[in-house]
Amino acid sequence: MTIESLVREFGYLAVFIGTFLEGETILVVGGFAAYEGYLELPWVIVTAFFGSLFGDQLYFFIGRYNGRALLKRFPGWQPRVNRFRTMMDRHDTWFILVFRFLYGLRTVAPFAIGLSNVSLKKFILLNVLSAAIWAATLGVLGYFFGRVMEAVLDDIKKYELLIMAGIFLIASIIFIVKRIRRRRGLKAREAAGLSGADRK
Numbered sequence: 402m403t404i405e406s407l408v409r410e411f412g413y414l415a416v417f418i419g420t421f422l423e424g425e426t427i428l429v430v431g432g433f434a435a436y437e438g439y440l441e442l443p444w445v446i447v448t449a450f451f452g453s454l455f456g457d458q459l460y461f462f463i464g465r466y467n468g469r470a471l472l473k474r475f476p477g478w479q480p481r482v483n484r485f486r487t488m489m490d491r492h493d494t495w496f497i498l499v500f501r502f503l504y505g506l507r508t509v510a511p512f513a514i515g516l517s518n519v520s521l522k523k524f525i526l527l528n529v530l531s532a533a534i535w536a537a538t539l540g541v542l543g544y545f546f547g548r549v550m551e552a553v554l555d556d557i558k559k560y561e562l563l564i565m566a567g568i569f570l571i572a573s574i575i576f577i578v579k580r581i582r583r584r585r586g587l588k589a590r591e592a593a594g595l596s597g598a599d600r601k
Contacts, residue, residue, distance in 0.1 A: 412440055413448045420452030423507050425539060432543020442544050449536035453501060457511040457528055464515020478509070485513035493519055497527040501535050 419427030428449045435442035463471070472479055488496050497519070500510035514524060 413444060416440075416445055416448045417452040420449040420536070421456035424449065424453055424456075424501075428536065428539040429543035429546070432540040433546055434543075435540070436544045436546075442540060446536045446540040449540060450532050453507075453535060454528060454532040457501065457507065457532070458525070460508055460511035461515040461524055461528070464512035465521075466515075468512060468516040481509055482513045482516065485510055486517060489514060489517045489519065493517070494523075494527065497524060498531045498534075501531055 416427060416431040419431075428445070431440060431445040431449065432442065434440045435445050472482065485496075493514075496510075497514060500514075501507055503510075511524075511528075
């Protein structure tokens with residue numbers, strides 16, 4: 402089942418679950434589905450807001466109360482967590498506000514924030530603000546995309562499946578490319594560490 406069929410069949414539930422887990426693609430598709438009349442844009446935005454808010458709050462609590470144990474179990478996470486901790490030390494407020502706009506950071510970033518010294522109250526306040534801006538921006542983007550496509554195409558209904566599939570394909574390609582680059586970076590760091598150990 403494709404992401405567009407999930408949105409059309411399960412509506413707001415699909416938007417909530419998708420934004421709880423990761424969210425960018427399904428929210429844009431949800432905004433486009435609202436333009437097509439399958440959903441209502443205000444409810445798409447509200448649903449995405451709560452999905453994103455609860456998801457990131459959960460990852461924060463996991464980092465806060467079980468983060469160190471998980472890092473011992475999955476040491477491959479440590480380099481990324483360290484990188485985020487460095488950014489947090491310099492610009493914690495701005496990092497909390499913008500991390501959900503950076504593709505692929507939705508789960509790791511709040512986990513790393515939970516490991517930091519940021520207070521629960523501060524994270525909740527900034528998380529609420531960031532989730533609201535994120536949900537409104539991407540939801541409206543998907544809706545606006547539908548308007549632009551209608552200006553280009555005479556009958557957008559004929560092409561809606563292709564458009565939704567195109568959105569999903571582009572997001573999938575970006576996700577795959579980022580994962581490949583991440584794995585190459587980890588291998589390069591591991592190789593550098595091994596060569597350094599050999600020289601010793």
